[in-house]
Amino acid sequence: MLKHLLIAVLLTLVAACGSTPDWDYDTSVKFANYKTFAWSEHADIKNHGSDYQINDLMEKRIRKAIVENLxxxxxxxxxxKNADILVxxxxxxDQKLESDTMQTTYSARWNYWGWGYQTQTTTREYDVGTLVVDIVDAKSNQLIWRGAKEGRLRKKQTPEQRTEAINKTIAEILKNFPPKALY
Structure with a gap:
């Protein structure tokens, strides 16, 4: 029983780590010099995805959340034409598989030698979405910062729930823009 509890706790910790945003940036850039932003001409989620959740409504939510956060x-x-950075x-x-294997029975057979147990494995397919935000220097047209977050997509959400999820995701992605000093 303790072994199963330990495995469940470890799986929870691994799952929590998987939802942490990922950041990368050019360490030679002076981010304090940037004060204004605009959209890149390529900023459009519909150009990159084909899932039913990638649509004009989600596009509006993402843009609004980015503008508010910045x-x-x-x-x-x-x-x-007047921007320091382009967003x-x-x-x-992507579709991923998740499987669980559980021990369903465990018994000793007295009419012959040996131990017996049975396992049952169930498999589920689910969607994982990744949202990437790029910050580009407008003058050099070079990528200077990238943030991304991956998470399991939930279906059957209300518009309010979808808006809340996007606002939270964008806030987590942009939490490290501009990059904080390393300690």
Whole structure:
């Protein structure tokens, strides 16, 4: 019983680690020099994904969440020709398999030598979405920062639940933009 509890706790910790945003950036860039932003001409999730959840409604939610998060950090939204940085984003949906194996019976056979047990394995297919936000220097057109978050897609959500999920995901992705000093 303790062994099963330990495995469940470890699986929970691994699953929690899998939902942590991933960041990468150019360490030579002076991010404090950037004050304004605009959309990259390639910013459109529909160009990159084919899942039913990737649509115009989700596009609006993502754009609104990015604008609100960057504005809260002091960045000003301007026309692309006047921007210091360009924001691009894209999404993908992949299918993954999850399986559980459980011991269903365990017994000793007295009429012959040996021990017996049976296992049962169940497998489920689920969708995992990845949302990537790229920050590009507008003058050099070079990628300077990237943040991404992967998570299991939930179906049958209300529009409010979808909006809340996007707001949370974008906030987590942009939590490290501009990058914080390393300690």
């Amino acid at each position: 504005a809260a950090q002091g960045f000003k939204f301007v026309e692309a 691009n984003y894209h999404a993908s949906v």
